[in-house]
Amino acid sequence: MKLVLDEEEIWIIECIKEAHIDCGFHVRDVIKKAKARYGLSRSTVYEIISYLEFHGLVKTNKSGNRELDQSISYFIVCPVCGKEVPENEYIVENGRAICEDCYLEEHQRIKFADPMAVRSKKLFRKSHGLEGTEGLTDIQKDLCEFIQTEGAVTPEKISTLFGLTPQETKNQLAILRHCELVKWRQIGDEICIVLFDS
Known part of the structure; x- marks a missing residue:
């Protein structure tokens, strides 16, 4: 099954990447970033992280910490052109995740x-x-x-x-x-x- 993430889920992924340290990430750090940058509530962050865990994108490592599973692929839908874009081919700018083509065209x-x-x-x-x-x-x-x-x-x-x-x-x-x-x-x-x- 293809995992397609929406805008808020991409925001949480980006916050997780920033909060990620060698041994994983702590949810409180993700909540702080998501609240400050996107205005998301604590419950919304927990809900999205649970969704990502359900789909295997977030897992618990041997140390008992959460981390992103890099082997699980996901897609976004570009809000400009509407095409599905793999996780390594989109750019986040001002809270929007858009495909490289639309990013270049805008700039x-x-x-x-x-x-x-x-x-x-x-x-x-x-x-x-x-x-x-x-x-x-x-x-x-x-x-x-x-x-x-x-x-x-x-x-x-x-x-x-x-x-x-x-x-x-x-x-x-x-x-x-x-x-x-x-x-x-x-x-x-x-x-x-x-x-x-x-």
Whole structure:
């Protein structure tokens, strides 16, 4: 049976890892950490530790102390993308356990309107003799061609047609903006992407 833990159970696992010393962990240390960090009550901590013991994730060692059983695997459900992630492939940040992909996507945002990035990209492209779509990735070239064909397109439409997440779309468009190939334009009630020279 696959063990899938919820958010509070992951919090307790993280507190156990911090409270764990060579001979195991003491529940009172876990309670202190869980109460201070997540506001969990003593009874909730005991309930979750009992649940983890029932599933074998927490066991009593030869010294009579509790410890995590590293041989028992568990999963979490990423709250962002909804996929099940093994215990060694998630990241806890601000109390949220998310998969590595969602973590990277949240932290790799490129600013669309960044004057320093525009200047840097222009100098780089000029020094390497790159013009138009030269030096771009295939997806960036396809985006430029699509925007040229459509005239004006919303980022949502790009995400849907190219199978990109909204953040991936924003990042790709930001790079094209830094190359001064595209820009934002309000058309009616919509904010659209158009070619830079239009």
